[in-house]
Amino acid sequence: xxxxxILFYVFAAILVFSASMVISVRNSVHAILFLVLAFFTxxxxxxxxxxxxxxxxxxxxxxxxxxxxxxxxxxxxxIKTATMREGFARYLPVGIIVALLTxxxxxxxxxxxxFGLEQMPAPIPHGADxxxxxxxxxxxxxxxVYPFEIAAVILLVAIVAAxxxxxxxxxxxxxxxxxxQVAVRxxxxxxxxxxxxxxxx
Amino acid sequence: xxxxxxxxxxxxxxxxxxxxxVVIMLKIVAIIAPLMVAVAYLTYAERKIIGYMQVRIGPxxxxxxxxxxxxxxAVKLMFKEIVIPSxxxxxVFLIAPVLAMAPALAMWAVIPFNDTLVLADINxxxxxxxxIGSMGVYGIILAGWASNSxxxxxxxxxxxxxxxxxxxxxxxxxxxxxxxxxxxxxGEIVRAQQGEWGxxxxxxxxxxxxxxxxxxxxxxxxxRAPFDLAEGESEIVAGFHVDYSGTTFAVFFMAEYANMIIxxxxxxxxxxxxxxxxxxxxTDSWLGEPSLFWLAAKTSFFLFLFLxxxxxxxxxxxxxxxxxxxxxxxxxxxxWLVLIGAAIMAGLEPWFGKA
Numbered sequence: 001x002x003x004x005x006i007l008f009y010v011f012a013a014i015l016v017f018s019a020s021m022v023i024s025v026r027n028s029v030h031a032i033l034f035l036v037l038a039f040f041t042x043x044x045x046x047x048x049x050x051x052x053x054x055x056x057x058x059x060x061x062x063x064x065x066x067x068x069x070x071x072x073x074x075x076x077x078x079i080k081t082a083t084m085r086e087g088f089a090r091y092l093p094v095g096i097i098v099a100l101l102t103x104x105x106x107x108x109x110x111x112x113x114x115f116g117l118e119q120m121p122a123p124i125p126h127g128a129d130x131x132x133x134x135x136x137x138x139x140x141x142x143x144x145v146y147p148f149e150i151a152a153v154i155l156l157v158a159i160v161a162a163x164x165x166x167x168x169x170x171x172x173x174x175x176x177x178x179x180x181q182v183a184v185r186x187x188x189x190x191x192x193x194x195x196x197x198x199x200x201x
Numbered sequence: 202x203x204x205x206x207x208x209x210x211x212x213x214x215x216x217x218x219x220x221x222x223v224v225i226m227l228k229i230v231a232i233i234a235p236l237m238v239a240v241a242y243l244t245y246a247e248r249k250i251i252g253y254m255q256v257r258i259g260p261x262x263x264x265x266x267x268x269x270x271x272x273x274x275a276v277k278l279m280f281k282e283i284v285i286p287s288x289x290x291x292x293v294f295l296i297a298p299v300l301a302m303a304p305a306l307a308m309w310a311v312i313p314f315n316d317t318l319v320l321a322d323i324n325x326x327x328x329x330x331x332x333i334g335s336m337g338v339y340g341i342i343l344a345g346w347a348s349n350s351x352x353x354x355x356x357x358x359x360x361x362x363x364x365x366x367x368x369x370x371x372x373x374x375x376x377x378x379x380x381x382x383x384x385x386x387x388g389e390i391v392r393a394q395q396g397e398w399g400x401x402x403x404x405x406x407x408x409x410x411x412x413x414x415x416x417x418x419x420x421x422x423x424x425r426a427p428f429d430l431a432e433g434e435s436e437i438v439a440g441f442h443v444d445y446s447g448t449t450f451a452v453f454f455m456a457e458y459a460n461m462i463i464x465x466x467x468x469x470x471x472x473x474x475x476x477x478x479x480x481x482x483x484t485d486s487w488l489g490e491p492s493l494f495w496l497a498a499k500t501s502f503f504l505f506l507f508l509x510x511x512x513x514x515x516x517x518x519x520x521x522x523x524x525x526x527x528x529x530x531x532x533x534x535x536x537w538l539v540l541i542g543a544a545i546m547a548g549l550e551p552w553f554g555k556a
Contacts, residue, residue, distance in 0.1 A: 003218070029293070029346060036339070056328045064335025065365055068342065072361050075346050075354070131324045133385055178524060 008048060015041040028074050032067060039063050050126065053133045228320050232309050240458040241271035247508050254512040281447035288349035289444070297347055298445070298452035301340025304333045305459035312466055313388040315476045315493055327375060327385045330467065331368075334422065337460060338364040341424070341431060341441045344453070348444035356440025359519065360424060360431035366526040367421040373534035374415040377408050377541055378471045381552060391475035396551045400479035405472040407544065407552045410537050412472040414530045416503065419464035421526070423457060425507055427514035428522060435516075461507050462500065469499035 018041065021034040039062045046055035113119075140148050207213070212220070245260065245267070252259025260267035285291055311326035313319035323329060338361060345357020379385055381404055382393040396402025405412050421428040432440040442453045469475055476496045480489045517525070545553045 027290075029290075029343075033293070033343075052323070052325055053328070056325055056332045060328065060332035060335055064332060064338075065368065068335075068338055068361055068365055071339075071342055071346075072358070075342070075357075129324075133325050133328070176520060 004048065008045070011041045011044045011048070015045065028077070029071065032071050032074055035070075036063055036067050039067065050123075050132065053136050225320075232320060233306060236306075236309065236459060236462065237455070239462060240455050241275065243458050243462065243504060244274070244454075245271045246504075247511075250505070250508045251512045254509075275451065278451040279448055283447045283449055284444070286349055286444050290347040290349070293343050293347035294444075295449070297340050297344035298449045298456070299340070300343060301337060301456040302452050302459070304337045304340075305456045305463065307333050308463050311387060312463075313391065313470070313475070314496060315491065316388070316392075318493075319388060322386070322388060325385045326387045327379055327390070327471075330387075331372060331375060334463075335364075335368055337422070337456070340453070340456065344445065345441040348441075350444055352437040352439075353441050353443050355437050356431045356433065356443070359433075360441060363421055363424075363428065363430060363522060363526075366523060367418040367530075370414055370526055370530035370534055371418040371422065373531065373538065374411040374418065375471070377411040377534065377538055378404060380538065380541055380545060381408060387470050387475075391470055391477065394474045395477060395481075398551050399481050400474065402551045403472065403474035403477070404552065407541070407549070408472060408537070410533055412468065414534055415471070416464070416468055416506070418526075418530065419468065420507070420510065421522070423460040423464060425457075425461065426511035427517050429516060430519060430522065433516065461504060465500040465503035465507070466496070468503050469496060473499045475499075 015038055018034040018037040022031050022038065025031050025034060039058060043055040043058045043063075046052075046058065215223075248270070249259040249267070260270040263269040263273045285294060308330055310321045311319065311323055311329050313322070341360045341364075342357045345353040345355075345360070348354070378390060382390040384390060384393065394403045420426075424431045430440075432442075437443075442450055445453060474495075476493060477491045478489050478495050481491070547553075
């Protein structure tokens, strides 16, 4: 077994372990931490596939931003673990069947027959001066420029829509008026008074 | 001497994997050990500089002029008891300081110290720095949550929102640099700033607003004054590390200072030409040569700014902090990116003419 293979199996084992801990651990904050570990190990697997840009972006976007917001929300929730685990045994058979079906479908779709080494031979490793980022950028901004731009615009629309849906002005809420605060001058607030010293009695 | 050591341990008979591993480990030690000394003396410098700014002397009792003060502090913290609050989540409570420290150290892997001196010269090192840097927030959030204390929790919440907000502005500032240099490799970025105009061919001049945004976002990312709302001594006692003591507290403390040094080094690499000399071509002495000295000098300058700001500015209010990040910095960086794009297309000398 080569060094790469050992690395692959170590990362894969950690990934499967942390993914199963995400759904089985009782504490929801612990579950999120295992999800972070799962993202991190999958980034390591992507690195081994020579997808450095995607691997680092996975860490940057999912671990660095999305999961932080998840933690932010989950830490403030008051989840009763007892009620959450109700019916675990009842739904277990259904869950197992669905899981097995999914595994079977995936094995059929991405198994040896379509993605074996004959159909998909391992690509030749690139030299040290090969820049993954540069190649990706060249593709995105030439061949796929329209899909890329359209996706960006859709995301922008989603941001605007999310803000428009949730932003509401309540009359009762109090907030600072920032332009007023910035416009304040010293003379509005402070008055220097010149007073003569009083004589000691 | 190295050859003697090599024959002594029969170096050639070791397997190649082991040889590589040992060499890398030694390189890591060669980076981390000076870093720890720098962290220790940064705390001393902070207390001295702020002391003089407030017309007092600062630490002057331990050793000559107080030079042994950081060592005394380290020994004191190591011998203190580690108290774990009874309601705390013990595992997460103990992992949190490690998660704060690890990213601060992992970032040094890709930092180039001069033209050839770098541990891992990867071609997306700027992206790596950004990704690893964004993980530092976990230590703080988890510390606040695991302590099972209201003050610590409030500190963690503030820190999470603040770091996620300022990361965006910071990322945009870095986009400007990588547009100008045309590379994500930190070494390449420094080499792209080389030019006959000496210090005026560095990126601080065309990217001045981005330098400001980057450094101020760096202050916010490291939770330093005036953005130290996560600690906020006057409001929430000490924020996320209120329940930490002894070594666990020391690790948080070291992580904060190691992050400050990282921000200083990155600012000098990205905007001030890293190891390049400001007097290049003006003098024939060693001052005109690019060297590690210049990187250290520029980093020290930025670290001095950190301390200076702490002694000067009062703490931001939370809504002001958010406003500055979202409504001032992000639009400013976006506008400047468009301007840089135009300058690059026009081939503005001396910065963008080469490409």
